[in-house]
Amino acid sequence: MAGGGGGGNRLDLPVVDLASSDPRAAAESIRKACVESGFFYVVNHGVEEGLLKRLFAESSKFFELPMEEKMALRRNSNHRGYTPPYAEKLDPSSKFEGDLKESFYIGPIGDEGLQNDANQWPSEERLPSWRETIKMYHASALATGKRILSLIALSLNLDAEFFENIGAFIRPSAFLRLLHYPGEVDDSDYGNYGASAHSDYGMITLLATDGTPGLQICKEKDRNPQLWEDVHHIDGALIVNIGDLLERWTNCIYRSTVHRVVAVGKERYSAAFFLDPNPDLVVQCLKSCCSESCPPRFLPIKSGDYLKERLSVTYK
Numbered sequence: 163m164a165g166g167g168g169g170g171n172r173l174d175l176p177v178v179d180l181a182s183s184d185p186r187a188a189a190e191s192i193r194k195a196c197v198e199s200g201f202f203y204v205v206n207h208g209v210e211e212g213l214l215k216r217l218f219a220e221s222s223k224f225f226e227l228p229m230e231e232k233m234a235l236r237r238n239s240n241h242r243g244y245t246p247p248y249a250e251k252l253d254p255s256s257k258f259e260g261d262l263k264e265s266f267y268i269g270p271i272g273d274e275g276l277q278n279d280a281n282q283w284p285s286e287e288r289l290p291s292w293r294e295t296i297k298m299y300h301a302s303a304l305a306t307g308k309r310i311l312s313l314i315a316l317s318l319n320l321d322a323e324f325f326e327n328i329g330a331f332i333r334p335s336a337f338l339r340l341l342h343y344p345g346e347v348d349d350s351d352y353g354n355y356g357a358s359a360h361s362d363y364g365m366i367t368l369l370a371t372d373g374t375p376g377l378q379i380c381k382e383k384d385r386n387p388q389l390w391e392d393v394h395h396i397d398g399a400l401i402v403n404i405g406d407l408l409e410r411w412t413n414c415i416y417r418s419t420v421h422r423v424v425a426v427g428k429e430r431y432s433a434a435f436f437l438d439p440n441p442d443l444v445v446q447c448l449k450s451c452c453s454e455s456c457p458p459r460f461l462p463i464k465s466g467d468y469l470k471e472r473l474s475v476t477y478k
């Protein structure tokens with residue numbers, strides 16, 4: 163164990179079958195999960211097992227490149243590209259220089275001609291099947307994310323097409339973050355985190371991991387002492403969690419739960435897909451989630467403005 167908070171209690175989160183013939187029942191189980199912890203699993207999610215394997219293989223090929231090659235693709239002003247270890251601190255109050263992980267961001271993928279594509283890609287000579295694999299995974303995760311959001315809409319007694327109809331998917335801000343956590347760490351990093359405590363910023367996150375433990379959630383961040391619970395891996399399932407924008411839409415009925423990744427002394431790979439709405443979309447409390455006695459807790463805000471504000475405090 164390389165420090166970082168130790169093991170937490172084991173959690174039993176619901177497993178939602180996306181191929182269920184009873185979407186109302188699936189939506190009901192999502193509602194319960196979103197109210198209780200903001201985390202659940204999905205199975206029969208439509209992302210092929212072979213594609214996930216290829217994604218992880220390509221991810222490790224990238225992170226194994228020499229540091230100067232990775233740094234040549236350093237995160238640009240459009241928030242795409244490579245971030246080295248220690249350059250990002252998800253919990254700004256952490257006493258460490260930065261989180262242990264290194265990561266690579268791929269944003270919405272532009273047209274075939276790539277004129278609209280602000281992404282950075284490793285060269286095809288170096289990693290021949292990288293771009294194709296990432297593009298396939300991005301598209302597949304986006305399709306799955308939209309299906310989950312239609313169930314989330316049903317779970318809020320809205321039409322299944324609610325998010326589509328308000329324009330959330332016109333130019334969705336869909337970012338894939340490949341993550342690599344080191345195995346052994348130096349003594350000076352004793353107690354540091356792979357990813358320090360944070361909530362996700364947008365609508366939902368779809369998380370795939372290589373099965374290595376480390377992810378923990380804290381359902382009540384203001385409780386003293388905090389209770390951190392392990393989110394264990396289920397083969398074939400993706401982990402889904404609610405982000406801040408859905409918490410704002412639902413006036414905190416659905417929870418954007420704080421989570422972190424502790425160092426477990428073993429190398430770890432994961433891929434987080436953040437499905438966030440069109441940046442111009444105004445996010446405001448749903449009518450069904452407020453009343454005179456329970457007024458909206460947040461002012462309406464443009465999705466893009468909220469995400470920018472949160473990102474600006476995360477990076478040095």
Ligand SMILES: O=C(O)CCC(=O)C(=O)O
Binds near residue numbers: 371377421422432434
């Ligand atoms: O790697 C993980 O398991 C979690 C990553 C995460 O929370 C994030 O990237 O926002």
Ligand SMILES: [Fe+2]
Binds near residue numbers: 360361362367
């Ligand atoms: Fe996260």
